[in-house]
Amino acid sequence: MTTPRRAPGGFPVVGIVGGGQLARMCAGPAAELGITLSVLAEAPDAAAALVVPSAPVGEHTDLEAVRRFAAACDVVTFDHEHVPQDVLAALVADGVAVHPTPEALRHAQDKLAMRARLGALGVPCPRWVRADTAADVTAFGEAVGWPVVAKTPVGGYDGKGVRVVASAGELDDWLERAAMAGTGLLLEERVPFRRELAVLLARSPSGQAAVWPVVETVQTDGICTEVLAPAPALDPDLGSRAVAAALRVAGELGVTGVLAVELFETVDADGAPAFVVNELAMRPHNSGHWSxxxxxxxxxxxxxRAVLDLPLGSPSPHAPWTVMANVLGGDYPELYPAYRHVMARDPGVKVHLYGKGVRPGRKIGHVNVSGADLADLRERAGHAADYLRGVVTE
Amino acid sequence: MTTPRRAPGGFPVVGIVGGGQLARMCAGPAAELGITLSVLAEAPDAAAALVVPSAPVGEHTDLEAVRRFAAACDVVTFDHEHVPQDVLAALVADGVAVHPTPEALRHAQDKLAMRARLGALGVPCPRWVRADTAADVTAFGEAVGWPVVAKTPVGGYDGKGVRVVASAGELDDWLERAAMAGTGLLLEERVPFRRELAVLLARSPSGQAAVWPVVETVQTDGICTEVLAPAPALDPDLGSRAVAAALRVAGELGVTGVLAVELFETVDADGAPAFVVNELAMRPHNSGHWSxxxxxxxxxxxxxRAVLDLPLGSPSPHAPWTVMANVLGGDYPELYPAYRHVMARDPGVKVHLYGKGVRPGRKIGHVNVSGADLADLRERAGHAADYLRGVVTE
Known part of the structure; x- marks a missing residue:
């Protein structure tokens, strides 16, 4: 079925472009809220297509496919940030409500645009530059010190599109590709950070915002593997400043929907806690799965609620701590027996799986555990995730 | 699409006969668990059919429709208790895993069978009798005192199929119908109760059981309108005895899946707290929506988890109190504006709607609120439900 069936009573249809796990995880809340979901899916067996009645198959780059899809929806939002600006502009011209708006989304699609805008807003960022040539790279490295962090401005995710380089020569291939694409590269100083934090909030078109507690994110090989909510021993003043910066970014950029602001926690010249913004994402984000x-x-x-301009719900936590651990694909394709084991070992673990085939290193699910003893929760969440990956076997 | 699409990794398909709100509310958890749901729905716009990709339309009394449906599922369970025993027996003969089993389910389908079995188990029940004639009614009323409670043994729900009568004459029509159907009527003494309680538990085919805290249920005109979890000021010994009785019923009857045991809290001859069992339900139940x-x-x-024989999850509450209030249909069909208002007034209220058209008195949703102040939670849940019904307007 490609036409979403609407619930009676004036309830809307939300269209999500992209059928990955983020769209999939909207299905439960949509059903609870009485809202109809429709997903433009990459394939009939995409994660979200397995759980949503209306999941037409189409590419997010195919203007006519996206347009046909959007025509049946009251608002269009996204599973990822890869929908081209010309497609978004055509939707807006068609009169479709698109959230986040193309203008806001540009700052999550193009890291150079993001850096320029955050800089203009006075939000703390690493030193950065756009590099088009090897000479640009060398000049930046000599100015801020090697190694430096190079990023493709568009299309990266989960550590892809990021390199730490000690010389311009290591970027020959990327510079060549960036020159052909006309995009340039983003270079950033390598920030010595204490840990990574994230501020997650939602903002509605009316301007209402709600912020979850600041969390600590733990990355392994560029992939988020663990989230601690709230961030342990967070300096209260740092937390307030980080939240204020995230709210300012959301407001100034006109973000609608969920915004994740990923931060490095650093130490300033006086030894006081400080932060710089690492990345922005304008959609539900791995750092918010705990919620x-x-x-x-x-x-x-x-x-x-945010993309529909409904009043926002309380972001208050249920428990002193919640720990989220990502489940990455392991060596064996039959996950079900491991899943039984994890449930038997710990009745308090919430297992979330995305309906995806197992491939080594692929995000296929996550687990959440809430309670009062952080060390215990980390052990339990980590064990469940490791067991599902096949890293531990007892 | 009528063939459920299975997630990779050995994950099962659960088939639910009946597409009402109970089936609908399984959709979110199924998506989270990576389990595929398939629903045999009464109509394409049944509550669950709106949110599940595989929702073939068919009647639960149509053996061939149920059989075709079940052939694509690993286990079959139910949205309601009305599937006839001969249909269930045919499924079992086909080798289908049916949970709850027909033998257990019989006690939720036929209140006379339930009373006979509970009596044999020594579980406290009101005095009762099967009545086939006016003379039977008169004899029972004279023995236990008028008025008495008359119930149709099969097919009642939400106060339907229950009458309080002061004489045999008031049951002429029911006796006539019962005589034609050969079912008889169930007569029960009218129990003077302090309040109504419910014990909700789940039991798996392996025999594992998990019990939620005992709740108080508030009925209005025979329909559950409010649930307080846990039951306030419950005598601990009474609570233990009620849970023990419910576990005994589940074990002795071989219940699989969720079992709700509805109780009247009474006072015994010595003035001590006591209980009798009012009803059994073998499926998720209104008294458990708070969970x-x-x-x-x-x-x-x-x-x-129970019908799949997966290990059960923790039934521990998140908060000192959770209050559930049912949303009944009111006078206006456009619910969406009221829904916006309720969300704006109270960001802590969880609104659940079933995608059903509004009809006066019809259960169309419920709200949950959790916290530490029971009186405050009751006011908030009650206000939200009343506003959605149109009973209050500010």
Whole structure:
């Protein structure tokens, strides 16, 4: 079925472009809220297509496919940030409500645009430059010190599109590709950070915003593997400043829906806690998966409420701590027996799986555990994730 | 699409006969768990059919329709208790895993069978009798005192199929119908009760059981309108005895899936707290809706885990109190504006709607609120439900 069937009573249809796990995790909240979901899916067996009745197959780059899809929806939002600006502009010209708006989304699609805008807003960022030539790279490295971090401005995710380089020569291939694409590269100083934090919030078209507690994110090989909510021993003043900066970014950029602001926690010249912004994402985000079980309003429900301009729900946590651990694909394709084991070992673990085939290193699910003892929760979440990956076997 | 699409990795398909709100509320947990749901729906716009990709339309009394449906599922369970025993027997003969089993389910389908079995188990019940004639009614009324409660043994729900009568004459029509159907009527003494309680548990085919805290249920005109979890000021010994009785019923009857045991809290001859069993339901139940937001494992997730013989999740509550209020249909069909208002007034209220058209008195949703102040939670849940019904307007 490609036409979404609307619930009676004036309830809307939310269209999500992209059928990955983020769209999939909207399905439960949408059903609870009485809202109809429609997903433009990459394939009939995309994660979200497995759980949503209306999931036409089409490419997010195919203007006519996106247009046909959007015509049946009251608002269009996204599973990822890869929908081209010309497609978005055509939707807006068609009169479709698109959230986040193309203008806001540009800052999550193009890291150079993001850096320029955050800089103009006075939001703390690493030193950065656009590099088009090897000479640009060398000049920046000599100015801020080697190694430097190079990023493709567009299309990167989960550590892809990021390199740490000690000389311009290591970027020959990327510079060549960037020159052909006319995009340039983003170079950033390598920030010595204490840890990574994230501020997650939702903002509605009316301007209402709700912020979840600041979390600590733990990355392994560029992939988020663990989230601690809230961030342990966070300096209260740092937390306030980080939240204020995230709200300012959301407001100034006109973000609608969920915004994730990823931060490095650093130490300033006086030894005081400080931060710089690492990345922005304008959609539900891995750093907010804990909220599905750990907060009154989870990020997927909140994203739906925000893009519909409904009043936002409370982001208050249920428990002193919630720990999220990502489940990465392991060596064996039959996950079900491991899943049974994890459930038997710990009745308090919330297992979330995305309906995806197992491939080594692929994000196929996550687990959440809430409670009062952080060390215990980390052990339990980590064990469940490791067991599902096949890294531990007892 | 009528063939459910299975997730990779060995994950099962759960088939639910009946497409009402109970099936609908399984959709979110199924998506989270990576389990595929398929629903045999009464109509293409049944509550669950709106949110599940595989929802063939068919009647639960149509053996061939149920059989075709079941052939694509790993286990079959139910949205309601009305599937005839001969249909269930045919499924079992086909080798289908049916949970709850027909033998257990019989006691939720036929209140006379339930009373006979509970009596044999020594579980406290009101005095009761099967009545086939006016003379039977008169004799029972004279023995236990008028008025008495008359129930149709099969097919009643939400106060339908229950009458309080002061004489045999008031039952002429029911006796006539019961005589034609050969079912008889169930007569029960009218129990003077302090309040109504419910014990909700889940039990798996392996025999594992998990019990949620005992709740108080408030009925209005025979329909559950409010649930307080846990039951306030419950005598601990009474609570233990009620849970023990419910576990005994589940074990002795071989219940699989969620079991709700509805109780009257009474006072014994010595003035001590006591109880009698009012009704049994073998499926997720209105008295457990609070658990969707108020417990680590909600009843819909737990029902799926139980019927799949997966290890059960923790039934521990998140908060000191959760209050559930049912949303009944009111006078206006456009619910969306009221829904916006309720969300704006109280960001902590969890609104659940079933995608059903509004008809006066019809259960169309419920709200949950959790926290530490029971009186405050009751006011908030009650206000939200009343506003959605149109009973209050500010």
């Amino acid at each position: 599905m079980d750990g907060a009154v309003t989870g990020q997927f429900e909140q994203h739906l | 969707m937001d108020g417990a680590v494992t909600g009843q819909f997730e737990q029902h799926l």
